Amino acid sequence: MATFIWPTTTKRVTSGFRTPSRPNHHGIDIAESGYHPIYASASGTVARSYNSTSYGQCIMIVHNVNGQTWETVYAHMRDGSRRVSEGQTVRQGQIIGVMGNTGQSYGQHLHFELHKGRWNSNKSNAVNPINYLDKEDNKMRYRLRTGKFNYAEDLVKAKADIKKEQKWALYEVPESLDWNPGYRIITAAFDSKKEAENARVKLRRIIPDYAVYIIEA
Numbered sequence: 001m002a003t004f005i006w007p008t009t010t011k012r013v014t015s016g017f018r019t020p021s022r023p024n025h026h027g028i029d030i031a032e033s034g035y036h037p038i039y040a041s042a043s044g045t046v047a048r049s050y051n052s053t054s055y056g057q058c059i060m061i062v063h064n065v066n067g068q069t070w071e072t073v074y075a076h077m078r079d080g081s082r083r084v085s086e087g088q089t090v091r092q093g094q095i096i097g098v099m100g101n102t103g104q105s106y107g108q109h110l111h112f113e114l115h116k117g118r119w120n121s122n123k124s125n126a127v128n129p130i131n132y133l134d135k136e137d138n139k140m141r142y143r144l145r146t147g148k149f150n151y152a153e154d155l156v157k158a159k160a161d162i163k164k165e166q167k168w169a170l171y172e173v174p175e176s177l178d179w180n181p182g183y184r185i186i187t188a189a190f191d192s193k194k195e196a197e198n199a200r201v202k203l204r205r206i207i208p209d210y211a212v213y214i215i216e217a
């Protein structure tokens, strides 16, 4: 899985990062006419969701990738299209707005910035997004899988108990044996085995009646 994915449906780059003709262009422009949703390039927390005179309708998202802070910027979105607000957590690929032409923009496009570290007004942490988009990081990830739930009520209760204490994304996987159908719960992925092991201990405490396994994601 790529750490950062392309932030919209098109990859048509019309202006690059800090080119000789635009040395102060600290991001890339991705342009195409028509309706193009904007995606969160990676999971994270919305740092800003606002209207700027220069960036126009703009969203900034802070990411933590294996302990490294990153920040992405999505600018010039359509008026009224911002779907997330400050402090909200977003998943990679979640739609956060629609490509537009607001702020200092001459023609519909997405201005996208990637910062290794936090965004600052000097853009000193900006890096060329092209070097990171859709790059496989080949890093092993880990998920947790519970033992089987044979009764729907137990599954619902376990999910509610887990949600109450943890913010992990949870998925149900059916285990379909005709004579004894059941479900398991699988969590979102953890970046290290140690994190997964810590999470496993917590999960065992929350649902003591069920075995919890670490699986490779």
Ligand SMILES: [Zn+2]
Pocket: 015, 025, 027, 028, 029, 110, 111, 112
């Ligand atoms: Zn731009």
